[in-house]
Amino acid sequence: MKIKGSVHKFGDNINTDEIIPARYLNTIDPEVLSGHCMEDADPDFVKKVKKGDIIVAGANFGCGSSREHAPIAIKAAGISCVIAQSFARIFYRNAINIGLAILENGQLAGCIQTGDIIEIDLAAGRIYEPKNDKTYITQPFPEFMQRIVSAGGLMQYVKDSKGI
Amino acid sequence: MRQTITEKILARHYAKKRVKPGDFINAKVDLCLGNDITAPLAISEFEKAGMRSPWNRNRIALVPDHFTPNKDAMSARQCKILQVFSKAHGIRHYFEQGRVGVEHALLPESGLTGPGDLIIGADSHTCTYGALGAFSTGVGSTDLACVMATGRCWFKVPRSVKFIYKGRLPKWSGGKDVILFTIGKIGVDGANYEAMEFTGSVIRRLPMDDRFSICNMAIEAGAKNGIIAPDEITRAYIKQTMGRRYPLYAARWAYLYSDKDADYTDVHEWDMSAMEPQVACPHLPSNVKGVSELKKISIDQSVIGSCTNGRISDLRIAARILKGRRVNSRVRLIVIPATQKIYAQALDEGLLEVFTKAGAAVETPTCGPCLGGHAGILAEGESAIATTNRNFVGRMGSPKSFVYLSNPAVAAASAIKARIAHPAEII
Numbered sequence: 001m002k003i004k005g006s007v008h009k010f011g012d013n014i015n016t017d018e019i020i021p022a023r024y025l026n027t028i029d030p031e032v033l034s035g036h037c038m039e040d041a042d043p044d045f046v047k048k049v050k051k052g053d054i055i056v057a058g059a060n061f062g063c064g065s066s067r068e069h070a071p072i073a074i075k076a077a078g079i080s081c082v083i084a085q086s087f088a089r090i091f092y093r094n095a096i097n098i099g100l101a102i103l104e105n106g107q108l109a110g111c112i113q114t115g116d117i118i119e120i121d122l123a124a125g126r127i128y129e130p131k132n133d134k135t136y137i138t139q140p141f142p143e144f145m146q147r148i149v150s151a152g153g154l155m156q157y158v159k160d161s162k163g164i
Numbered sequence: 165m166r167q168t169i170t171e172k173i174l175a176r177h178y179a180k181k182r183v184k185p186g187d188f189i190n191a192k193v194d195l196c197l198g199n200d201i202t203a204p205l206a207i208s209e210f211e212k213a214g215m216r217s218p219w220n221r222n223r224i225a226l227v228p229d230h231f232t233p234n235k236d237a238m239s240a241r242q243c244k245i246l247q248v249f250s251k252a253h254g255i256r257h258y259f260e261q262g263r264v265g266v267e268h269a270l271l272p273e274s275g276l277t278g279p280g281d282l283i284i285g286a287d288s289h290t291c292t293y294g295a296l297g298a299f300s301t302g303v304g305s306t307d308l309a310c311v312m313a314t315g316r317c318w319f320k321v322p323r324s325v326k327f328i329y330k331g332r333l334p335k336w337s338g339g340k341d342v343i344l345f346t347i348g349k350i351g352v353d354g355a356n357y358e359a360m361e362f363t364g365s366v367i368r369r370l371p372m373d374d375r376f377s378i379c380n381m382a383i384e385a386g387a388k389n390g391i392i393a394p395d396e397i398t399r400a401y402i403k404q405t406m407g408r409r410y411p412l413y414a415a416r417w418a419y420l421y422s423d424k425d426a427d428y429t430d431v432h433e434w435d436m437s438a439m440e441p442q443v444a445c446p447h448l449p450s451n452v453k454g455v456s457e458l459k460k461i462s463i464d465q466s467v468i469g470s471c472t473n474g475r476i477s478d479l480r481i482a483a484r485i486l487k488g489r490r491v492n493s494r495v496r497l498i499v500i501p502a503t504q505k506i507y508a509q510a511l512d513e514g515l516l517e518v519f520t521k522a523g524a525a526v527e528t529p530t531c532g533p534c535l536g537g538h539a540g541i542l543a544e545g546e547s548a549i550a551t552t553n554r555n556f557v558g559r560m561g562s563p564k565s566f567v568y569l570s571n572p573a574v575a576a577a578s579a580i581k582a583r584i585a586h587p588a589e590i591i
């Protein structure tokens with residue numbers, strides 16, 4: 001799967017209260033949630049984001065509460081992939097379980113800016129940045145997780161394998 | 165290779181003699197949990213996948229505690245989903261208003277969590293039950309749906325980090341201060357993906373309530389789980405909460421400890437004898453200072469409650485400080501017993517009378533202000549001290565408000581002084 005999009009950059013320790021504040025958690029509707037995506041980190045984010053855009057962040061992205069509403073809001077806002085130096089563990093498994101593409105890369109956040117265009121080859125774990133003609137290599141997913149993602153998420157995987 | 169207590173529990177739930185860090189396992193779950201925020205999503209995933217009935221109706225706990233008593237029509241609808249699902253499938257551990265409480269205080273006191281269990285919850289503070297010597301961790305709603313359907317969950321076996329606390333805690337410092345101190349030292353991702361194992365003479369002397377506070381905040385260091393090997397204090401606790409089920413756990417004492425030469429990625433050792441009460445400043449739980457450095461910080465609100473510090477011993481210590489005194493007229497003190505049982509006990513012991521007469525608002529068990537849900541939201545520019553576990557931007561209301569985290573003694577003393585205060589300034 002190949003992705004190309006424009007970057008929105010965030011810092012370290014972006015937590016799920018910033019990604020989707022708890023005051024909006026009285027619904028599970030992805031459309032409503034996406035309207036408040038990243039609101040407490042950048043109030044204008046939803047106005048700026050376009051379909052296919054990419055979030056690039058520092059360490060420990062998605063820390064805090066276990067709310068799956070966070071990756072759901074990001075996905076529904078049109079973000080095609082999140083690349084961070086590292087992810088908090090519950091966010092990591094939630095993203096995989098709902099089929100939001102994520103990659104871990106430590107260098108990228110330091111080298112690019114909001115608005116830059118990057119290209120991602122998910123299967124190969126390769127990120128290409130045309131402006132400086134630079135390529136970044138990331139760790140591809142462990143095989144176990146690839147199976148979940150290629151099934152289209154955890155529940156489909158459970159169904160396909162009849163109770164795992 | 166010898167094993168840690170975390171590895172031993174995981175291995176047993178995967179029907180293996182041993183597992184090692186990094187292994188992917190699809191383990192059997194003893195109990196799973198969802199609340200009014202996370203369970204509706206899980207139930208919708210469960211139904212979308214065409215599942216007809218849950219794997220075991222006795223091992224699913226559904227706890228509407230976050231926005232309850234329902235704060236608006238949308239929250240009411242979320243709670244309704246839990247109620248309808250529970251009724252349709254005969255879910256045994258569904259807790260209605262008036263019996264409900266904050267999930268991580270409620271399940272242990274209801275005897276649903278025990279040493280050696282493997283527990284998952286669609287709530288990050290599910291790590292609380294590690295205080296009983298369980299492997300317990302927070303997951304997402306889709307994970308919960310998967311467990312409700314199959315009774316199993318995938319895990320990557322975590323590496324373990326050991327914390328040894330030596331000496332004796334000084335007066336006014338407790339479990340909350342131990343964990344705040346620790347997060348201050350290692351940072352909010354200091355134990356990312358890892359198991360935090362809490363040991364040492366300080367832990368051995370701590371009552372269960374304090375142990376729950378410690379394991380509760382393991383997630384605030386990014387950990388997968390926090391764990392304390394069970395001992396006599398654990399045994400006495402579960403004997404009382406489990407009643408008839410207690411003997412089922414007796415055999416587990418034989419293996420629920422870490423082997424002497426088990427492998428740790430890191431070992432931290434601290435003497436705690438001089439640690440004053442700790443406070444985490446905005447906007448990260450790792451931004452920790454000693455309380456005496458913060459006496460100039462004025463506060464508008466103080467909250468005593470939550471899954472971290474809403475238990476009976478927390479209320480007792482707050483009442484001790486507030487007895488015969490008045491909450492400062494510029495401050496809102498909100499006290500929330502974590503469960504109905506704790507509420508009733510506080511009533512019996514006269515604690516609620518102390519709070520009410522001091523000028524505090526006592527609320528029915530709920531998460532409420534802890535997550536900025538309802539019942540105690542901060543306005544722009546306001547500051548609060550709270551016995552909760554997170555002080556992220558906007559956590560208790562306006563994105564322009566400030567939250568300081570402390571133990572209940574400091575929160576009570578601060579409510580009297582209208583600024584952050586050491587309990588020794590009061591008594």
Ligand code: SF4
Binds near residue numbers: 289471
């Ligand atoms: S009290 Fe706070 S931290 Fe605990 S479960 Fe409720 S919202 Fe979460």
